[in-house]
Amino acid sequence: GCLKRTFGAKGAVKLNEPLDLTVLNNGNIAFSDHADQDVKVYNCKGQYLRRIKDKTLTNIAGVTSNQKREIIIAGTDQRHLSVHSEDGDLISTLPSDKDTRQNIFEHPYTVAHNPLTGDIIVGDDYKQLVTALSADGQRIMWRFSPSGGRDRHFFPSSICVDSDGYIFIADLYNEKVYMLDSSGKFLKTLLSRGNGLRGGPGAICTDGQGHLLVAD
Structure with missing residues (x-):
């Protein structure tokens, strides 16, 4: 860091x-x-x-x-x-x-x-x-x-894709990060407020070691 x-x-x-x-x-x-x-x-x-x-x-x-x-x-x-x-x-x-x-x-x-x-x-x-x-x-x-589980406007503030083709989407207003496969199939809510996030994720990226970096 x-x-x-x-x-x-x-x-x-x-x-x-x-x-x-x-x-x-x-x-x-x-x-x-x-x-x-x-x-x-x-x-x-x-x-x-x-x-x-x-x-x-x-x-x-x-x-x-x-x-x-x-x-x-x-x-x-x-x-x-x-x-x-x-x-x-x-x-x-x-x-x-x-x-x-x-x-x-x-x-x-x-x-x-x-x-x-x-x-x-x-x-x-x-x-x-x-x-x-x-x-x-x-x-x-x-x-x-995203279907259900959100209270606010869906704002996809940042999207990144890792070397395996997994897709990560930051939802700024609902304070979540979603994980999809390469075909766009929803896999899970990866992060949320109190579960890895302190607030809304403004930007995300992956590195060469498979880490997901989140600015919240």
Whole structure:
């Protein structure tokens, strides 16, 4: 738990309001900066590499990456995801059809990638729903919303997937973390207030040793 390094602490490449991050498979780290409405990429030593700015997106939120080092950004207001190369070039938007994306998303807030299936998993806090898209973004693979046992609005604030394909979903307002298998089948409520949590889980991630890290 010792602090080893800080990223974007000062200067022209300062992180003003980092909301989410993803670690690329080459060790580089991409942060979504809500204040600057961009994604900033650093190497593992904390050195700034580049800025990714998509002018078609406003109110960006979550960010993730896949095995090809493509960076996937959740654009809440435009109801879609944008896929960029590591160099920042726009590759595609998901779903590509405007009418389709408006039927799928209302406010895509958080996003994760399943390395086993290629699915792109999106948490929509307005719809109170988690939706998994195929790797090309054209098919809905599964959907999840907790049934029962919650008193408040389902806010999927953070999603992560471990190396075995298990999916973990943080429910900020109901103060729980859910565990699903790769197909989207609910397995159990892993954590809750008084059972591993002190409050609402804002962000979660897994490490290479199989640990689940939770910010609450």
